Amino acid sequence: MKKYDTKKVNFKVFRYNKEIDRLPYYESYSFSVAQDEVILDILNKIKWEKDGSFSYRRSCRHGICGSCAIKVNNKPVLSCKERVFDLIDIFGYELVLEPQDIKQAIKDMVVDKERFWNKYSNVKPYLVGEIEAHPKLEYIISAQESDKLDEADYCIQCGNCFYACPSVQVNGDYIGPAAFVKAFRFNMDVRDNAKKERLDIVNQEGSGVWDCVKCYECAEACPKELSPIDKITKLHNQIFENNMAKDNVATRHAVGFKDSIKKHGFLDEGELVRYSEGNVGVLKHVPEAIHMFKNGKLIMPWQMPKSEKLDEIDKLIKISSTVKFK
Amino acid sequence: MENLKYAFFVGCTPKQSTPELMQSTLAIAQAFNIELVELVEATCCGASHMQDYDDFLSLVLNARNICYAEKRGLTIVTVCNTCQLNLATAKHRLDNDEKLRDRVNAKLKEVGLEYRGTSEIKHFLYALIDDFGIDAIASKVKNPLKDLYIAPFYGCHNIRPHEVHGSSNGNEDPYRPTSLDRLIVALGGHSVEYGHKNKCCGFHVELQAPKTANRISGSAMLDAIDNNADTMVTPCPLCHLRLDVQQKNISKEMGEDISIPILHMPQMVGLALGISPEKLGIKHNIAKIDFIK
Numbered sequence: 001m002k003k004y005d006t007k008k009v010n011f012k013v014f015r016y017n018k019e020i021d022r023l024p025y026y027e028s029y030s031f032s033v034a035q036d037e038v039i040l041d042i043l044n045k046i047k048w049e050k051d052g053s054f055s056y057r058r059s060c061r062h063g064i065c066g067s068c069a070i071k072v073n074n075k076p077v078l079s080c081k082e083r084v085f086d087l088i089d090i091f092g093y094e095l096v097l098e099p100q101d102i103k104q105a106i107k108d109m110v111v112d113k114e115r116f117w118n119k120y121s122n123v124k125p126y127l128v129g130e131i132e133a134h135p136k137l138e139y140i141i142s143a144q145e146s147d148k149l150d151e152a153d154y155c156i157q158c159g160n161c162f163y164a165c166p167s168v169q170v171n172g173d174y175i176g177p178a179a180f181v182k183a184f185r186f187n188m189d190v191r192d193n194a195k196k197e198r199l200d201i202v203n204q205e206g207s208g209v210w211d212c213v214k215c216y217e218c219a220e221a222c223p224k225e226l227s228p229i230d231k232i233t234k235l236h237n238q239i240f241e242n243n244m245a246k247d248n249v250a251t252r253h254a255v256g257f258k259d260s261i262k263k264h265g266f267l268d269e270g271e272l273v274r275y276s277e278g279n280v281g282v283l284k285h286v287p288e289a290i291h292m293f294k295n296g297k298l299i300m301p302w303q304m305p306k307s308e309k310l311d312e313i314d315k316l317i318k319i320s321s322t323v324k325f326k
Numbered sequence: 327m328e329n330l331k332y333a334f335f336v337g338c339t340p341k342q343s344t345p346e347l348m349q350s351t352l353a354i355a356q357a358f359n360i361e362l363v364e365l366v367e368a369t370c371c372g373a374s375h376m377q378d379y380d381d382f383l384s385l386v387l388n389a390r391n392i393c394y395a396e397k398r399g400l401t402i403v404t405v406c407n408t409c410q411l412n413l414a415t416a417k418h419r420l421d422n423d424e425k426l427r428d429r430v431n432a433k434l435k436e437v438g439l440e441y442r443g444t445s446e447i448k449h450f451l452y453a454l455i456d457d458f459g460i461d462a463i464a465s466k467v468k469n470p471l472k473d474l475y476i477a478p479f480y481g482c483h484n485i486r487p488h489e490v491h492g493s494s495n496g497n498e499d500p501y502r503p504t505s506l507d508r509l510i511v512a513l514g515g516h517s518v519e520y521g522h523k524n525k526c527c528g529f530h531v532e533l534q535a536p537k538t539a540n541r542i543s544g545s546a547m548l549d550a551i552d553n554n555a556d557t558m559v560t561p562c563p564l565c566h567l568r569l570d571v572q573q574k575n576i577s578k579e580m581g582e583d584i585s586i587p588i589l590h591m592p593q594m595v596g597l598a599l600g601i602s603p604e605k606l607g608i609k610h611n612i613a614k615i616d617f618i619k
Binding site: 073074075090091166167170171174205206210211212213214215216217219220227233236237240248249250251253254255257258260261265266267269270273276277287288291292295296297298299305307308309312313315316317319320321322323325 | 338339341342343344345366367368369370372373374375376377378379380381382383386387390433434436437482483486487488499500501502521525526528529530531533534535537538539541542545571572574575609610611612
């Protein structure tokens with residue numbers, strides 16, 4: 001019989017009981033780990049062999065319930081899917097197990113996900129349509145129609161993208177990637193009638209898609225590989241396609257690139273700031289502009305570099321544009 | 327070794343707000359005998375914003391950018407993480423979706439171009455480390471950065487999403503990138519270990535959500551400072567614009583004085599090679615580079 005490969009690993013584990021402990025602390029546990037063991041096996045071993053009071057969420061143990069999401073060395077994982085050997089390859093023989101958000105920890109790996117669920121419920125995460133109470137036939141959706149969901153319906157609400165998002169961490173209003181994925185999922189459902197209402201919600205300044213920092217943390221964090229940021233891009237697109245884009249700094253920031261490329265090939269940085277902020281709003285950037293000017297970081301309009309073949313660029317923009325901004 | 331030659335996708339900031347990046351890139355390319363052929367026909371990559379407005383147009387323009395490197399039979403070198411990601415994403419989509427490639431090529435055909443997928447796209451950092459070689463770099467060091475504690479700030483778009491970058495960034499792990507750390511060590515410096523090295527700088531919401539942007543960069547800078555960094559270094563001019571130019575606004579938002587010199591990756595390399603600060607455009611950096619005598 002083939003001998004299983006094993007490795008000795010030290011696990012530094014976040015421990016905290018909100019009801020008893022003033023501060024969280026870390027406890028170390030060493031185990032000999034076999035090549036097919038996943039992080040959930042380690043969580044079980046800690047509870048069953050070392051400390052029965054150790055707490056964590058788990059249920060299905062095959063990647064579909066989304067309960068067992070935690071962070072290992074700051075990498076968001078689904079415990080039941082993540083092989084310890086793969087993590088050793090990245091981080092070595094000391095692995096730090098922490099809850100998704102240590103500030104929201106209740107007990108050990110268990111976090112209070114209230115904020116996550118509140119954001120989620122904000123976007124009408126359900127089908128809004130005229131559904132017969134007692135249908136006689138199935139509502140058939142074609143393969144092409146379901147393809148448009150772009151697998152957004154595979155989301156298991158584990159929260160990994162939400163707790164990995166830096167915008168969520170610094171802005172309590174921001175809706176966050178998981179709820180955006182859900183908004184996209186129902187917006188693409190042919191049976192749904194609340195597309196514009198959802199776009200209204202995700203189009204808000206300060207909480208909506210415009211506050212996405214484009215860091216791609218959500219794309220890396222998703223255990224279902226749904227790339228939430230791609231759904232966020234598609235929500236941006238839907239806002240423009242449905243003529244719902246408001247005339248504000250965020251929308252002009254996206255639109256301004258096209259005009260600049262048409263004119264120069266390059267982006268005119270100064271003009272983009274002026275166009276996005278407006279003639280009054282731009283004044284708040286004067287202090288840093290003076291600083292930049294003094295250090296030779298600001299060019300004059302007549303010094304603006306130009307790409308070669310501007311005619312070709314102009315023609316390509318004309319024949320390839322798919323959207324208009326009022 | 328045969329001299330390396332690349333199609334140079336300059337992007338927008340090196341000719342405007344980060345002239346020091348242009349100067350230091352050219353200076354170290356010359357020192358390493360790396361030939362950079364400027365893609366003079368190229369347009370702006372859309373900076374990860376244009377696709378929010380018109381995704382197809384943004385794709386067509388980036389496909390066109392890549393066409394001009396293909397025509398020259400060269401790998402593209404970028405000096406901005408966001409240029410890198412936008413071009414690499416266009417390539418990834420076009421190489422993996424025949425229908426989409428046909429739609430894009432139908433447009434390109436009208437201006438006499440065709441996207442074929444024959445050129446690779448690499449950030450200059452990885453051209454240096456993986457093509458030129460870390461040992462070759464180390465052998466050229468004249469002024470080892472031996473007293474400097476340098477915090478590497480990788481910038482999102484060079485390391486995420488990993489499947490778009492693939493081998494072009496040496497299969498860097500987004501949760502434990504090592505290239506900049508290895509470069510710092512090869513130049514004789516100490517690389518600072520800190521949690522925010524692979525985090526976001528907030529640049530892309532600087533206009534519409536300055537509070538968010540300032541808090542995000544502030545946390546990263548404080549983390550570097552708390553871990554005894556003398557300076558931070560980044561391969562991305564957009565991270566640099568945030569961390570260097572915005573220190574006053576960031577300090578205001580964070581409620582404490584945050585000041586630390588910020589180097590562009592090629593400036594750091596150039597200093598170790600013994601290239602003069604003038605040639606590396608150090609005078610353009612806003613936070614004073616206080617460790618240069």
